[in-house]
Amino acid sequence: MYCSQCEQTAGGEACYQWGACGKSPEVDALQDLLTHLLRGLGQVAIAARKYGIINRQADRFTCETLFSTLTNVNFDPESFVQYIHQAIALRDGLKAQLQAVAPEVCFPEGPATLQPAPTLDQLVQQGRDIEYGFISKAAKNVDIFSLKLTIIYGLKGIAAYAYHAQELGQEDDRLYAFCHEALAGLDSVDLTLEDWVKIALKVGEINLLAMELLDSGNTGNYGHPVPTRVPLGTQPGKAILVSGHDLKDLEELLKQTANQGISVYTHGEMLPAHGYPGLKQKYPHLYGHYGTAWQNQTREFAKFPGAIVMTTNCLMPPHNTYIDRVFTCGPVGWPGLTHIENRDFSPAIACSLSMPGFTDNGDPRQVTTGFARNAVLGVADEVIAAVKRGDIRHFFLVGGCDGAKPSRNYYxxxxxxVPEDCVVLTLACGKFRFFDKELGDIGGIPRLMDVGQCNDAYSAVQITLALANAFGVGVNELPLSMILSWYEQKAVSILLTLFHLGIKNIRLGPTLPAFISPNVFQLLSQTYNLKEIGTPEEDLAACLGTSVQADA
Known part of the structure; x- marks a missing residue:
């Protein structure tokens, strides 16, 4: 196998024998075969669009299945066998529609014509052969190979956000068309390095659209988030824990557990759900937040006395101490786990009712979430006045994905x-490194504000653009520094979005992506002043224009 898509890839290069995430070589090969077939589906979809034929099922399937190959989503080989056969059925069905109106259209031998092998072992070998062929051809130019991988991984991030948006009724044909075009174009051999850079930036542009669609879906269904205090403790009674990102899954679970004596707790990236009035205020049994980030789930899930529902990525190989009470939704999968179909959560509810639940109130602490763009911009005048008075010296956006490496203590x-006259904005699961710290306020403005999930980078961008407009300066002239952590492919798509918007001076860590070649990183450094994180003291001094000694 060859997989370099996450930050914890083996040796900082790639996973060659087994995924650091727990992904087997067999699943990796099936994912490569599926991605190859999606490139073929893309070729057919592009040709069909020229004749006015749009198959929305194929569009949605492309996003769902790309999402399923993202880190920590699906580890189940049988799921991918089903996806592979669905991909071929959709491709050939669309091809038949096209040939009915344009019989002269044909496709070269490759992903648009490949047929599946009859057995699982042979499908795995097909995937390995495809992976080897792609790598051997692309690696002839390591920098173009680097950008192709960046584009593939960025597309996976787009697909994740598009999938969630579609679940909430938000779609845009421009997004689907681009995904097909980008997938189909990965075998292009006549493009220059500059051409591939442009495609990567286009990934960032389309990801901005995907995040906007998801934001519209979330706020349209559940209202704009408001600052909300969330208990970190527990209350006596039966309990269900929900992890991941999907608010639609959470809403359906809340509906089905109403008046059943079950408290619903969020975990990981679900914390911001408490800020949405259409969830927290409508369903009082959405009680509190349990645990921290995804990489701690083995320890935290083992102690949770109820059912656990995984709605999106962030699933780790489940431990046998709790594997019988983990349930998966949507593209998420693990061999042997019960998969929730059609959002019927009755198996998870029955499991919860059979468990002992909590017997005491636990941790008395609370944290605040819900500082999305409407909440922050609602007090923009106060923020601007505080900056002009000199009460607020600088803003830091410190967020992104969390992970297990000790070097992440940097964040x-x-x-x-961070000095007391500075404000910290945060988002995604990276905040769990410091989300419960009491930093106080500056004239009533909290010094630590949780903007939301990783997709709420859209909110952070809108806040940034609004402040730049209010001060009459460019984004890169604001007293704002971005200190970002990355782990998986949604972070890649967000980083490309920031580049698309021309945002510079980003500090990235805890390590640089293994798939970014030295020349590509140099190009990004020259164009956007992208930097790898140093020490907290050095980076703070650089951002604030002071010396390390002075800050010390």
Whole structure:
């Protein structure tokens, strides 16, 4: 196998024998075969669009299945066998529609014509052969190979956001068309390095659209988030824990558990759900937040006395101490786990009712979430006035994906060392390094504000653009520094979005992506002043224009 898509890839290069995430070589090969077939589906979809034929089922399937190959989503080989056969059925069905109106259209031998092998072992070998062929051809130019991988991984991020948006009724044909075009174009051999850079930036542009669609879906269905205090403790009674990102799954679970004596707790990226009035205020049994980030779930899930529902990526190989009470939704899968079909959560509810639940109130602490763009921009005049008075010196956006590496303690130390006249905005699961710290306020403006999930980078962008407009300066002239952590492919798509918007001076860590070649990183550094994180003291001094000694 060859997989370099996440930050914890083996040796900082690639996983060759087994995925650091727990992905088997067989599943990796099936994912490569599925991606190859999606490129063929893309070729047919592009040709069909020229004749006015649009198959929305194929569009949605492309996003769902690309999402399923993202890190920590689906580890179940049988799921991918089903996806592979669905991909071929959709491709050939669309091809038949096309040939009915344009019989002269044909496709070269490759992903648009490939037929599946009859057995699982042979499908795995097909995937391995495809992976080897792609790598051997692309690696002839390591920088173009680097950009192709960046584009593939960015597309996976787009697909995740598009999938969630579609579940909430938000779609845009421009997004689907681009995904097909980008997938189909990965075998292009006549494009220059500059051409591939442009495609990567286009990934960023389309990801901005995907995040906007998801934002519209979330706020349209559940209202704009408002600052909300969330208990970190528990209350006596039966319990269900919901992890992941999908608010639609959470809403359906809340509907089905109403008046059943079950408290619903969020985990990981679900924390921001408490800020939505259409969830927290409508369903009082959405009680509190349990645990921290995804990489701690083995320890945290083992102690949870109820059912656990995984709605999106962030699933780790489940431990046998709790594997019998984990339920998966949508594209998420693990061999042997019960998969929730059609959002019928009755198996998880029955499991919860059979469990002992909590017997005491636990941790008395609370945290605040819900500082999305409407909440922050609602007090923009106060923020601007505080900056002009000199009460607020600088803003730091410290967020992104969390992970298990000890070097990620950098982000905790960074926030702890941020001067008292500065404000920290945060989002995604990276905030769990410091989300419960009491940083106080500046004239009533909280010094630590949780903007939301990773997709709420859209909110952070809108806040940034609004402040730049209010001050009459460019985004890169604001007293704002972005200190980002990355782990998986949604972070890649967000980074490309920031580049698309021309945002510079980003500091990225805890390590640089293994799939970014030295020349491509140099290009990004020259164009956007992208930097790898250093020490908290050095980076703070650089952002604030002071010396390390002075800050110390």
């Amino acid at each position: 905790t130390e960074f926030v702890e060392k």
